Amino acid sequence: MQPIVLGAWFPRIPQIQATLDLSAGQLAFALMGLPVGLFAALAFGGRLAEALGTRRLLTYGLIAYLILMPLPAFMGSGVLLFCALALAGLALAIAELGLNVTAAEVESRADRLIMNGCHGFWSVGVLIGSAIGSIFAELRLAPNISLSILSFISLIPLIYSARQITDFSVPKPDPTEGEQKPITKPLVFISLFGFGIAMTEGAMADWIAIFMTDIFEASPGVAGASFTVFSLFVAFGRFQGDKLKARFGVEKLAGSFVIAALAGLLVALFSPTIIASFIGIAFLGLGVSLGFPLAVSAASTLPGRSSASNVAILTQMTLCGFLVGPPVIGLIAEFSSIQIGLLALSPALVMALYFSRFLRTHP
Template sequence: MSASPLSPTATLASLTAAAWALRTQFFVSGALFATWGVHVPTVKAHYGLGEQSLALAMLASGIGAVVALAHAGRVVGRFGPRLVAALMGLLLCAAVASLLMTPAYAGLLITMVLFGGTASLFDVSINAEASEIEHRAARPLMSGFHAMFSLGGMVGAGAGSLLPAWGVGAQLHLTLAAALALLMVWAACGAMLPMAGNAGDAHPLSLPRGPLALIGTLAALGLIAEGAMYDWSVLFLKQERHSNSSLAALGYASFSLAMAMGRFAGDWVRARVAPIRLLIFSGLLAALGMSLALLVRAAPAGLIGFALVGLGLSNVVPVLFSAASRIPGVAPAHGIAAVSAVGYLGMMAGPPLIGLVAEHSSLTVGLGCVVAFALFMAVAAPRALKAANAS
């Protein structure tokens, strides 16, 4: 999917303002994901769910995302990123505020479908404009945009850790977070560049073939691991390590902070470390961090382990997207779009998969999948990136 071209009258000032608006949107997206993440134990307790039922609720979110992704190119292509971001931001905030409002499990499933669908459309719309801004600025900006997502995750998780200690209840936290996020989204939409919709620019969801298939698989595995941290890290510390709610929320915050730091430094690192070596190191570091969190029973070890996972995963997507853009005979935009689609599906499908494993074994065993996926990334990196002529 490509966005409509910017107006020729766009000035440097408007481009700078739009870039900061996009940073705000990515920050809000990360904060809302974190708000859901820190309240996974709350949702589980509120509805009286086991791991399997909780995993099915997460799967409902994945189904909403899959349906939305199948039409994302058409929707954003027709209406433009600014309008889609405004409308999806409204619905996404409504879904977050409603997580604990429904009395029945069926209501939660409907809310999660809305959450997954609106989050994915919001993500596609802001990434579409981010790509155009980066093109117009003629310098790397994407890592910085995605770093703001991680920073938002850290702030959202930090708020989830502090507010219970101050006597703020879960529903009030969700409502306040959603209201503040909506104000930020709409304020940022006002500064987004006027990229008019174009129905002829719509493309359906595409899946990778040939060399792109392995790159897409690695992206999916990396994002499964990332999604596992979003949805299960807090519950792991609370349930498996018997941490209180404030300390458990810091598990998500430590992961997000480390990922943000890795992404803010991402362009500098990628300029100095070869892609294959960087991806191998990233996979090994993520596997080491997850192993530390799972094998050492002290809660601080979990915080350190989650931070290492975040640092290890921080540059996986930029490396793989760069490789996808250099496949011979494949347009860069198509390569990135195909890998992005599979990767996002992995991010949405991974947490329910881990939940199903946890239901039949334990959450520790379920999160052990992250170790296996990270090791596979490290082992498969040379073949994947050489196939893309990315070495």
């Protein structure tokens, strides 16, 4: 349920851009607010998880997130949009850190692969939210009203669910096991893999509806549906992930899916018809689906730190992809086209393909 409101935000970005009369570059700056908030929160997220435990971390993060996520749709300028998205990102980071740490603890203690399945359900939430957002867009319901309605409906079920989740008091690592080395080479390599995947996911969330609007002159509903298709195949891939991870090597699995993402990106950007472009978007969603959950599982088992600290550092570095992606794509699009801007994702995926060889879980 957590990402439903977030998913409903993405299809409304073209309308927000039109309402505020923002250029591609100005929109890129404004959209940086969400990853800036995420990045800021995750600088202290690991310590916060260790201090609060997962249940309180989830509860406080979810309440703040549901209050703040509709706020950007009420803003009247690009600068205010940036600030509102930064506040929403701060709360979103705490909520998602609580979810990831809880899943990593359960996976470790139960000795059962669940991380990809958990992210699959998260992707279903994004899918549902983006579908609802696309419907609201087609019905011309204002973004601020629709997001507020979804937040209000989600509040009680989400907080109730958070209170039912097992409260893990995240253990602090033994200082003799290398806590003084906060970032090790394996963690850096895993994070660089995550950077390339996150840059692609963030770009699809922020720009794919605008791409459809600019290139194919799609209606708001059809443009929003492009991200829904992307989310659908991300969810499908993640639900297959734990089964595939048990059968194939993690490194080969990650590399194969990144190759599929590269192929999908090229098809999506250079297809002559909207249907063919949707097929490319589907392959792109499938290709990036396993990236982050595989990285979380690998990072959470690295020795020397608590799983919360490793996951927080991974997420912090990975979300740099979200931080760098929107302005890079926006600036390139400002001086060329949105098609060329999105093509800039290909080097990021090539980098992820190279670093996929370093993904492995430790006993």
